[in-house]
Amino acid sequence: MAVDFTLSRSQRDLKRRAREFAREVLRPVVERAEALPDPQEAFRATRPAYEAAYAAGLTTLFLPHELGGGGLSQVDFLVAVEELCAVDPGFATTLLVNGLALKPLLWAAPDELRDRWIRRATGDPTGRFLAGWAVSERGGTANFDHPDHRAGVQLVATHDRARGEYVLHGEKHWPCNAGGWDLQGADLTVCIVRTDRTAGGTSALSAVVVERGAPGLSFEVIDKLAHRTCQNVTMTFRGVRVPEENVFAHGDGDLLVNRAFTWSGPIAGIAAVGVARAAFEFTLKWARTFTGGGSAPVIEHQAVGNLLADVAARIEAARYLCWKAAHYLDRHDGQGQALAGMSKTFCTELVTQVVNDCMRVVGVNALDRRFPMERLYREAAVFPLYDAGNLAMQRRRTWGVMTDPGYTPDVFADGDPLPFTRSMEGIGTVPGVR
Template sequence: MPIDFDLTPEQHKLKDVAREFALEVLRPAAEYADRLPDAQDAFRAMRPVYAEAAALGYPAMFLPRDYGGGGASNVDFLLAIEELCAVDPGFPTVLLVNGLALLPLLWFGSDDQRDTWLPRAAADTTGDFLAGWVVSERGGTANFDHPSPQAGIQLVADRRPGGDYVLNGEKHWPCNAGGWDLQGADVNVCVVRTDRAKGGKEALSAVVVERGTPGVSYEVIDKMAHRTCQNVTMTFRNVRVPEDALLARGDGDLLVNRNFTWSAPIASIAAVAVARGAYEFALKWARTYTGAGSGPIINHQAVGNLLTEVAAKIEAGRYLCWKAAHYLDRHPGEGHALGGMNKTFCGDLMQSVVFDCMRIVGVNALDRKFPMEKAYRESMVFPLYDAGNLAMQRRRSWGVMADPSFTPDVFADGRPLAFTRAMEGYGTVSDVDGR
């Protein structure tokens, strides 16, 4: 059987280097930044860490070598991300969002757009370059492809005489978008409505908004977790961009779905990593803490049984992530249902693991000198972000499974399964023509 869970020597090295970076560089900076009262200060405090990550090639390791990137597979990227997220899941989100912004340029962009932005991102070894993925709005992301023009994406790009587009509206929660100084990321890839009269399966596109473009303002969101990455409210007031800034015209819905499919196993392995961090601490605690008894609490059956369940969940989650990433490596642009199932399974699994680990540690889990308090806060993020477990992720999986082309063994057999518009929006509202 062509199934092999052994890592190559190169992958072992990648994992070891990422773990060393996480423990020696990321951990002390993240612990400091997490406690800063100002959200933007917390993000800026991570800039030296980002510079060291850039020197290792992490912010562009997923880009093809043809553009100067690392050429890493999805599985390779997961190996590095797990090590970073086991220490702090906020900072690796900065790396993830670079991918969410740059890969649409690779998949849907023009030659000029790819040649302009991808080599520039890959060449950054000092941590100056940031890219933002700008899709979510205050109304949410779940129904971005709604068939009515009055619903879904409402950041509107109107074409003016001469070909330029003028953007008006607001985006809520984009990561990296404000840049280190709140003057904007180097490039923001923004999902927009380019036709006011059509629904989300025909009217959406994306535009590239460069740093310093007039009319864009940024307000930082103060979050309870993931404080080492930046989220903002981004407001557009008569923002003018050139015609050649447009990409995926009329295919913005397909872009969004493909993007969140790519990110799903990454967000999933991040959730597994948070669970792993909690488990590692709880295991060490159980081996040494006596609870005023005669021996370590791991000798008690209840604790041993719970740790066994926790360890099994982490192993299962990790291998589902590897399976999803491997499928995406073999079938680029596909795997939407598998990615959605991966994200929802691991995000929900992780919360139960963190809670069980807190029960093992007991009341001391509430003490901020221990990592459990932060693990609990961070665990709240994963079912909510990256398209949301109750929103897009389950809906996309549902839509694929409802399609006649889907069979229950398609992923077990590793067969390709193309995602089509017929799989969008299932279970929420029908298209205007009844489909």
């Protein structure tokens, strides 16, 4: 049977191991970290769980076996991510961003640069290796592929040929992990930079590996509403010098951004499913026992039963859309930009509705911080905004693919390949102009 949603024995084992780690190791750490008012301290407090996750192989599941990683498919990775996010999506985001930084090295870096950093990521004896991914800037980079050189990415890398280096000036805003455990930097941060000051975003961007402790680089931690156990910073570059061999994907940074957020799309989607599931699990238990002052548990009332039935259906639908997108990416070497964007936007907007409906069932007690609903409400608010925001990169990429003559309403249902090309970029960057 070609269409089969049955988990294999190894996937069931992976799910069990990830759930045990999330509930037994991660949960007590997160409960302490969440209570800390300082965002950097909250992030640092998760390090024991991170080291345990590293020892269990959870931080590099998505990297190939031959380079020391777990060798998991995208579908397999989603199975593990849902379990982690049902306990804490912030911690899982730290792991996800490792992938956003390291996967581009697999796709586009020269062998020496790729192998050096991937093997460091998978062979760190301390178990603390962190990778940062830096695209967003304070002025916004939703239009990173804008045809005007004055728009989009403005972190500039100037080539100093005499010294064999690139010199970086500018700022990145919101990158995750990039500050490292001690605000001296992640082990590496992959930054999207402008290497041509005169060209538009589809030919002027490249990627550069910035190493920990680079002179001229400073960090300021952002204090967030939610996902408090992951770190976001503003990075300021003042004449930061990097070896020219650390620059890769010359002129193809736009395609790298698109592919990276395609990889992460269904992962962010399944993260939202994990949070939705956590809200549903708590609410279902509540509804089975809480009477609201009546003579029977509230689940016996038709209004509550119907609402919970809808919540359960939404979660199932969202999960399978993520699995479908991941399966498509596995089959077509990461090409599936539109479907990945659909899974990210659909699921991350659905979670806010699910959590809100669950709070309606729990009632005013949902506001009590002794219960998880208040936190889940905050966490749900993050998903439509992060990982290439839904009203920005994610929907615009899907829109661009749909304008291509090769796109049909059957293409994803049939599993046919649809490679992403530059002709699909740029849509909407200049309103009214295609």
